[in-house]
Amino acid sequence: MERCTRCEICTDQCRVAEELAGTFKALGDLNRLKIITFLAADTTGTLGVGDLAARLGISQPAVSQHLKTLKSAGLIESRKIGFHVYFTFNRERMSRFREQFDQISTSVLDRCDREFLRAKSPELKNSCVIYHSFTGTTRSVAEKVRDFCGGDLVEVTPKRNYGTFTAYTTGCLRSRNGDLDPIVPDLIDVSPYSLLVIGTPVWAWRSTPAINAAVAALSNSEGKRAVIFATCSGQVGEALTQLRRALEARGVTVIGEVTFTKRDLLDLDRTNDLIRRIISACSAESPDQREMKTMKTPESGEDLS
Template identity: 35%
Template sequence: MRICIIYHSETGNTRHVAQHIASVTVDSRLVEVTDRARHSALTRFLMQCKAARSEDKTEIEPSHLDAKDYDLLVFGSPVWAFKPTPAIHTIIDALANCEKKRAVAFVTCGGRPGGSEDVFRKWIEGRGMVFAGFKSVNQKDIENDAANAELVAFVMAAGPKLT
């Protein structure tokens, strides 16, 4: 099963989880999406939370991605204002050849994931993908072996069933 793990990370927590998934899954690719929007250090967090709350999009790198070679797409995002980030929203919207692909999502957060699952479901299904599940990873569990093993098992179980 070919897996593409697409994530956005600001503090490194989501990156750490995405890299862990990639390190224990065979035939996976990591794609980090970066937000190219310009904000001052003072207003960056406030502007990003406002954009996340409104489910806005932003300028990203890479600006597009082709999903044709993958069996499963894994999306990862921190939680901002109880929702996934504008960068991950933008890359989901920019995916090519993603229709009918299975997709799962995970978030990293310091508290609760809020409406992140519903938002991811809406974005994924809106692009014609099959929403195959959601997991939330609390920042205190980022280095927890049992939590990481559970997340990897969840990802592997979400893939297409081979007959």
């Protein structure tokens, strides 16, 4: 099927919506929905039009009409053996329906979570996601986190051009040594932000020379809070410890650390779960906020929060 060109990036949502609308229309009738549940609960597989009519308290032609609608929506199938007509479900259609509905409800729930977290933690909007990515994995996580928080995104790129070979030779050696690569941008002023989210790929069990340089390039970082994350094949090694220490040396308090392995990234639920961990670490109250909440006004004894 040809993809439409109405959205900038086609995610196939209009086609999915059309298919779902047809299914909902077929299911949007009390008797038809009851037929589906009766057929699903029938362990004998012999429930026929007459039985359904008796259970629903409607005529057999009315039941036949409902069955026809369910059949044209592709939800059920019938086969005739002798004088009997037996009904079965179209499993493929039913599981596609579930997948499509899951897709919509997941994005609706994500949106609800996002709004809830943003309302609970207005400082999320005031966050900056800083990352390095060689093959795009860390970038995709960073973009998801930014979409959730609504803050800014800063990608740092090394000025030296790594290829696959030089990444594994020079790059790994420089990572092991904790070296800093010259990067673009060479200065990252974080004064407008109250929260930093910093992400690195793992190279030779360490953070990359580019992200090491990004930490050194922070200006006005004293007193900021950060959540750090690493993406790797499965062995994070010292990468996050090293990154945390470097940030602490710049006066940043690291309030959360999350690792994404290749396996985590293959599973959308797991990835979203880890992204939620980043966001909930971000929404943890700072000691200042906690102090403000417990302060009382001298006259009224009311909470200031």
